Amino acid sequence: MSKLVQASDGTLYSVDLDRNTCSCGQKTCEHLIIATDVYRNHGKRHRFSIMSASHKSGRTSSIEWAMPWAEVFASISGIGKVATYFSKCIFEDSRNLKLWAQIRNNELTSEQQVRGFILSRKKWENLPGFGEHLTWWTAAHSVYLHNKSSWNEAKLRRQIRKYQTPLEGYEIWFLVKEKKHFRPALWEELAVRAEREKNERLQWYLQYRPESGYEIMVGLELAINAFDESASEFHPDSPNPESYVPAFHEQYEDIHSYAGRRNFMHWFSPLLQGTLPPESKLSLQLSGQLWGCAFRHAAFNQRRTITLSPGRLIPWQDVRLEQETSSVAELDSLFYKSTYAALEKKGRWKPPVTPRATLPLSEELSIPE
Numbered sequence: 001m002s003k004l005v006q007a008s009d010g011t012l013y014s015v016d017l018d019r020n021t022c023s024c025g026q027k028t029c030e031h032l033i034i035a036t037d038v039y040r041n042h043g044k045r046h047r048f049s050i051m052s053a054s055h056k057s058g059r060t061s062s063i064e065w066a067m068p069w070a071e072v073f074a075s076i077s078g079i080g081k082v083a084t085y086f087s088k089c090i091f092e093d094s095r096n097l098k099l100w101a102q103i104r105n106n107e108l109t110s111e112q113q114v115r116g117f118i119l120s121r122k123k124w125e126n127l128p129g130f131g132e133h134l135t136w137w138t139a140a141h142s143v144y145l146h147n148k149s150s151w152n153e154a155k156l157r158r159q160i161r162k163y164q165t166p167l168e169g170y171e172i173w174f175l176v177k178e179k180k181h182f183r184p185a186l187w188e189e190l191a192v193r194a195e196r197e198k199n200e201r202l203q204w205y206l207q208y209r210p211e212s213g214y215e216i217m218v219g220l221e222l223a224i225n226a227f228d229e230s231a232s233e234f235h236p237d238s239p240n241p242e243s244y245v246p247a248f249h250e251q252y253e254d255i256h257s258y259a260g261r262r263n264f265m266h267w268f269s270p271l272l273q274g275t276l277p278p279e280s281k282l283s284l285q286l287s288g289q290l291w292g293c294a295f296r297h298a299a300f301n302q303r304r305t306i307t308l309s310p311g312r313l314i315p316w317q318d319v320r321l322e323q324e325t326s327s328v329a330e331l332d333s334l335f336y337k338s339t340y341a342a343l344e345k346k347g348r349w350k351p352p353v354t355p356r357a358t359l360p361l362s363e364e365l366s367i368p369e
């Protein structure tokens with residue numbers, strides 16, 4: 001059995017797994033080691049990196065880039081597992097309600113689900129209604145911290161019945177993210193509101209019994225019609241490239257891996273200034289951290305793309321992000337508490353002492369009790 005493996009400089013080498021040889025000519029090479037791990041040992045060593053690379057390359061919406069990774073992932077886990085993995089990420093990276101419903105209805109093969117995820121327009125692609133998404137989100141987090149102690153179930157129920165803006169909706173989202181026991185009340189009140197306002201799209205959505213955190217966010221958006229149906233559009237399809245094991249790039253090491261976390265902590269100070277020196281070996285452009293979301297959002301707004309060509313990302317320094325770094329770090333710390341606690345201990349990070357009480361919108365939008 002012979003398989004193609006890409007070297008870090010882009011060259012494709014042919015590995016013969018029966019004879020344990022590689023066309024690069026070396027006796028033992030990394031190409032042979034990786035091909036053996038993927039095709040003989042079910043990714044025993046590289047499982048995490050392969051899953052991470054599949055998800056990250058899927059965020060580029062490029063078949064040419066993402067499909068080889070999805071195929072490698074399928075080689076170690078089976079296509080069904082890959083489809084399940086991606087179907088759980090739909091609302092993390094996009095707002096593709098059409099794809100979400102098709103999967104719920106069992107209309108698609110595993111292969112179609114994987115393709116659907118890759119080709120979905122991603123939420124940072126400045127779709128109408130989502131251009132401000134990240135701005136609303138970071139602002140809502142500050143408002144939530146400011147008003148946190150005022151919430152109880154009665155207030156939640158009242159607020160769901162009447163909120164009108166994404167800022168208010170996302171504040172509710174932060175509440176039910178932290179206090180999961182409020183979730184049944186949230187779904188009940190969303191159903192009441194959908195019925196009262198004859199919101200057919202929300203009623204249609206609720207019949208599928210959504211429940212995860214990202215599904216709550218979509219429900220909250222549908223309730224105030226802050227949802228544009230063009231979010232369910234797909235990028236144009238294209239044929240699969242030839243199968244090969246792509247090179248592992250540093251960007252696949254993220255905060256969930258030892259090396260990635262160590263790099264992130266080491267280079268946090270320049271990052272907070274908006275810069276990432278190349279020697280940091282830290283590539284957050286496709287990360288699931290808020291840094292990645294903020295980068296993609298800014299890159300798309302400034303350049304209409306996040307990639308230069310398949311396999312190549314816009315460099316960090318080519319996107320202006322320095323205005324947003326403190327609010328990005330503040331929100332990122334909510335999702336990666338232990339990492340930021342360690343940064344605080346090292347004196348590299350200070351959480352906001354008191355929530356920003358002077359936030360201009362918080363007074364107007366806090367709800368009189």
Ligand SMILES: [Zn+2]
Binds near residue numbers: 023026030
């Ligand atoms: Zn080789």
